[in-house]
Structures are given as C-alpha cells and as structure tokens.
Amino acid sequence: MTRFLKYLGKRVLIMIPQMLGITLVSFLLVRLLPGNPATAMAGSLATPETVAAIEARLGLDQPLYIQFYMYVKNVLAGDLGTSWYTSNPVANDLAVRFPATLELITLSMFFAILVGVVGGSIAAIKPKGLVDRVTSGFATFAGAMPEFWIGLIFIYVFYVRLGIAAAPIGRLDLQFSSPPQVTGMILIDTLLTGNMAMFQSAVSHLILPVLTLSITLVGPILKMSRTSMRNALDSDYIYYARMCGMKQKHIVGYSFRTALPPIVTIIAVYYGFMLGGAVLVEKVFGWGGFGQYAVQSVINKDYFAIQGFLMLAAMFSLIIYLVVDIIYMIVDPRQRP
Template identity: 50%
Template sequence: MQILRYILKRLLFVIPQMLGILFISFFLIKLIPGDPAVLMLGPNATADAVAKLRAEMGLDLPVFQQFMIYLGNVLQGDLGMSWQSARPVLSDLMTRFPATLELVTLSLLLAVVIGLGLGIASAMRPRGAVRKAANYYGLLSGAIPDFWLALVFIFVFYTLLGWAPAPLGRYSIMLIPPQTITGSVLVDSLITGRFDVFMSALSHLALPVLTLGLVNAGPILKATQSSMDRALGSDFIAYARMNGLPRRMIRRQALRAALPNIITIISVLYSFTIGAAVLVEIVFGWGGAGQYAVAGVLNSDLNPVLGFVIFSAVLSLIVYLIVDLLYFALDPRTRG
C-alpha cells in the first residue's frame, strides 16, 4: 500500500521533471549556431526560398512560441520530422533506440559480472593477487577510450583472426530482417524462429558488448571493492565474525550492505551509456540512437536531438524509479 503511494508520488513528479528537461534542452539546442533551412536547401538556394522555408518550419517565430508549439505536438505524440531521414522522428527512434538499449543492456550485464566478481573477490582477500590484478584493471579501464578498444578488437578479431563478422550493423546484411516485435533483434529472431538471424546478431554483438562491458566494468569494480571494504570493516561484520559465522555468510552480509552503492553506480552508468555508447556505435556501424542524435546535432536537425533527449530522459526516470524501489526492498530502515 505504502509502496503504491510512493510510486504514484514519484510518477507525479515525472511531469515537472520532463517539462524542465525539455525546456532546458530545447533552448540549449537553439543556442547552437546553424540554420536547418539553409542546410536543407543547399548552397545554391536563394534568400527568398530560405525565408519561405523558415516561415514554413516556424523558425521565424520567437523561440518561446516555437517551444510551446513543439510541446503541444509532443503531447499529441508527434516528435516532428527529421529532415535528414525524411521520416517521423518517433518511428526512427522506435527502430534505433532498441538497438542501443540491446547493446547497452548486454554490455552492462557483462560489466556487472566482471566488476562484481572481481570487486567481491578482491575485497575478501585484501592482500591477494586478485586484488592487485583488479586494481590494475580498474586503472586501465579508466584510461582506455572505448572507441580505441573497439578498433583494436576489430583489428584483432576481424582483420587478423577473422573470428568476428565485419563491423557493419546488428546482423549480416545478407539476411532478411526479422519481423519487429520488441525491437531487440535477439528476442525478435527467437520469437519468430529465425535462428540464422539470432546467431548472426549474437556474433555481431560480441565485439561491441565486449568493448563496452570491459570499459564499464571498471567503475563497477571500484564501487564494489570500496563499498565491500567499508562493509567488511563495519562493526556488525566484526560482530558476525566474532560470532563465528562462516566466511560465505560474512561475504553475503557484506555484499548486502554494499549493494545500495553498487546499484547506484550501475544505474548511473546505464543512463549515461545510452548516450555515451555513440562512439562505439559509430565504430561498429550500429545504427543506434546515439548516432542518430549526434548526426542531428551536426546537421542542425533539431527534432531527432530532442526526441533522443525525451527517450533517454524517460528511460533514466524509469531506471531511477527502479533503483528507489530496490533501496526500499533492500533496507528495512527506509520502510519506516
């Protein structure tokens, strides 16, 4: 009951939060120099033609009025058109956002497995070899740029060894695309029984997931290690030890105490990587949402950028709501 009220309250706050995000990003984007009308008509357009197009697009109106019109459209589910793709932004994002989500979700799963495993192992044995290795790894993962690692992987596993497929998209271009149901190629190909697409998608995912997973495991490893260290040094763990509880139970209790911090880091990384995966997306020709938004910024194509902002804002708000609910479940003291 209490939790339902909490969720409702949180959802109510989503409205002003979304308005604020939209407002700020709309004006920030308007600050970027560049006129879409000029870019759309090309270098040979006359001033008259440009003025006419500007009037058509509403670009001659005051910025605040433009914002109100945009807001009105968004509320009706219309995110505008992208002049680059000449398609509605909503349908563009509906195909591209799942591609990014699939990539980021799998990458973070890998990062959690590596980061949590190494973090726990190194905290349990502060003088062990795993700790040393983990410390070096944490340092490296912070220092190595993901796009560079991606290029190295492509060079090694595609060019030299030939194990991985060419870094062009989510599955082999020779295959007929599966019917889109969820947007995730893996899930859709499984549902529709297209195992050829499934296997191809898996092999195409391997390198980008490995890249993003290895890079993002660093922060998770560090957060796990430090909060496990703190938990293991706490009074109640010392007490549990002095009660002779076995090692695995101590480890479980310490992990439980460390979990809120780890979840926070994972959630921040998740929201952040949705946008930050763009370099890796470009390297692998992924066709993801980040790539789409960056192309929008570079070409003064505002609607895709704003659409991307809306999509990632909604996703972040969902992620943070889930995190709050997890805190609720994890710590009896927050239940009041």
C-alpha cells in the same frame, strides 16, 4: 504495500514536471545552436525567399514561446516532428535506433556487472590476494583505455588477422534483412520469429561491441564493488558478528547487502550515460544506434531529432533512477516509506 504504491505514485507524478522542465531547457538549448536549419535544408545556393519559406513551414518564424507551445502540443499528440535529414518521423527513427542501443548497452552492462561485482567482492574478501591484484590491474587498464581504441584493436585482431569475428558492418550480415519488429532488439525478435540463422548472425555481430563496452564499464564497477564491500567487512557490526562465531558465508551475505546501494548507484549512472555515451563504439562497428543518431542530428542542425533524442534520454534516465530507489527500499529497510 499501500504505502509503497502511494510512494510510487508520487514519484511518477513528480516525473511530469521534471519532463516538462527538461523539455523546456532542451528546446531552448537547441535553439541556441549556431546556424539555421532552414539554410542547411535549402542549401548554400538557396535564395532568401526559399529559406524564409522553409522557416515558415517549420514554424521557425514564430516567437519562441509559440514554437514551444506548438511543440509540446504535438508531443502530447504523439508527434515528435519530422527529421529533415532522414525525412522520417522522429518517432519512427527513435523506434529503430533506441532498441539497437538498448540491446547493446544492456548486454554490455550485464557482463560488466557479472565480472565487476563478483570480482570486486572476492577481491574485498581476500585483500592482497591473486584476484585482488588481477582485478586492480585490470580496472586501471580498462579505465585508461578509450573504448573506440579497444574496439579498433579487437577488429584488427579478431576480424582482420584471425578472421573469427563478424565484419563490423552493423547488427546483421549483409544477406539478412531486419526481422519483423516486435521489440526492435534483434536477439529477441529473431527468437520470437524462430529465425535461428538470423539469431546466430546477430550474436556474432554483438560479440565484439559488447566485449568492448564491457571492458570500459567493468573498471569503475570493480573499484566501487571492492571499496564498498571492504568498508562493509570492516564495519563494527561485522567484527561483532565474527566474535559471536557467525559463519563466513553469512558474514559475506550481510556485508554484500550493506555494500549494494553504492554499487547500484554507479551501475545506474553508467547505464544511463551509455545510452548516448556508446556513440564511438556504435560508429566503429557501424551500429546505427541512438547516440550515433544524436550526433548526426546535431551536426545537421536537425531540431526535432535532437529534441526527440533528449526527451527519450531524459525519460530513460528518470525511469532508471526510479528503479534504483525501489532497489534501495528492497535492500535497505531504512529507505522504505
């Protein structure tokens, strides 16, 4: 246990220079974006004096190293700056947008894992069987279809034609306002506050976007699960276990544990990617999430909002990879310190 805690402490310490490097790179890349945010804020008819005054207020008239120093200093004090587009502190915007996307991608990933890992494992256990053929065809179909197109088809079929789905207008019906924010995730907050009517509304609005993202995520998880499980079942030690008369359920259990690392890896990669990669689904369903906020910020040259997005996304990814390493140590004793 002590060795594990030491390892965990080292990994957390390594994250500090990683975050500093990511902050520096993102800061420089944002400054390379074409256009001047001060001009965008002032408008096309603004005088040069007005633009210069806005640049001075934002600190854009200072050398880059001074700007970076002031930005890091403010971040360490908990100030991510103010978005000129929304006029809100970036930290407040992210506190609303991030949980919305996190709720969406977490539920989507849960169902994708459930279908992908179980379906891929069964397909590997019984190759060329019915499940193998169905999952292979479904994985190919899911990988070929863009998520926004699937979302639009779902809206047309289930909302427009059948009228059984909630309108694609966000996270709640129009008669509801947002519940008191505890976690920012409406499903959890409505349960904590006991508002079951709002909970049902939130569930109805989650069904189609979660189904859309799950379909796009399940393809690569299915393929990786099938391939990894098949390789484990074809390994020499499994052949030896069969010759020794080991029961099939034990063989499947040992094979599944061996197959887990690459499956966990692909799940982690897609989970981190979907934090910003779900932007098209968010746009189709009016979700107002994290990725949509980032695209909006880039379009409007909103420096502080872009940097806040990049920092939070980087931190999220680093935490995911730390959790993956811990899972590796649990399933594979060779990875333990």
